[in-house]
Amino acid sequence: MSVKKIKKDIFWVGAIDWDRRLFDELIPLPEGTSYNAYLLRGKEKTALIDTVDPTKEDDLLVNLDDLELEELDYIVANHAEQDHSGTIPLLLEIYPEAKVVTSEKGKTLLQNLLLIEEERIITVKDNDTLSLGGKTLRFILAPWVHWPETMLTYLEEDQILFSCDLFGAHLAESNLWVDDESKVYFAAKRYYAEIMMPFRHNIQKHLERLKGFKIKTIAPSHGQVYARPEFILSAYQEWVSDEVENTVVIPYVSMHGTVADMVYILSEELMNQGITVKPFNLARTDIGALAMALVDAATLVIASPTVLTGAHPQAVSAVYLANALRPKLRYASIIGSYGWGGKMLEDLSAMMSDLKVEVLSPVIVKGYPREEDYDSLVKLAKEIAEKHKNL
16 A cells, blocks of 8 residues: 555555464454554654554555655654564664654663664653654653553644554554544454453553543544544443443353353343343354453353363363453353362453452252253343343
């Protein structure tokens, strides 16, 4: 994708990765992604905000050549993760006068991850500024969004927030600007769920601080640029809030149909109680879709058979994911079955240590569910419904 002009002397020079389908060997990318880098030309100095993943370094270099960039003074590293910083070593070779501008923690990470020499790095503190001549960069330290060194860069004269991963979306689009807010909402929520949700309370504080800035444009490191920043700011306020929806998420795995039957009975009863139910068959589920469902849900019910003496590995993975993402759930329970014994319930319960939830009555059956087991599932559904009245 060629250079895109944002405003006078402000250009997108990044790369679109149309074909990438997995991030960190973990996160599905159904829509591909982009690595956004931005070139700013002041009257005296030139700065590049972030770079691109090393697999796309040629795209970045072509874009810089198209702008006839002969000198580069600063490379602002908002984030040390390699999809942002990976091309910095090459650029430092091409532009020997360039200095990397980052936070103190960013400096340490860049030295460790990319072996960048200390003399090539300038560190900044929170609220420090850097003048390019008619363009002033203000640095906003935003630790744990989603790494400890993350910072945002605010261009004062043009009121543009270069927001790093905050407000991003894994989305490959030829149009630089957000042109379909419903599509971007879905992609940005997925991105938040998979990457940002564990840091919800930190993000709440950063959003509050950003209210003190006049922001006309938000330019994230992934996805499209927001000409209407209130759209994504409002969405984030909703996602990071403590409010939950009248929804039960049920990740399940069933080897011989027993657990699937239990999930069906519980789901039917929950729906009869006016509750939205989102079941996920873990043998087929996109973990990104499951993560999205957890953003707003009030209750999580894990459903698993017993394999040997413990939970099914796919159920273990789902609980591990939920525990790591730390969504704003209020309640959780476990249902499942066993043949001759085991510690499936104990194992899964122990894995939920980071979920600040009230644990509701589990339903664990021996073999195929009997009438009293179905009664227990109905009772659990009613218990959930009663709890949801207080949402």
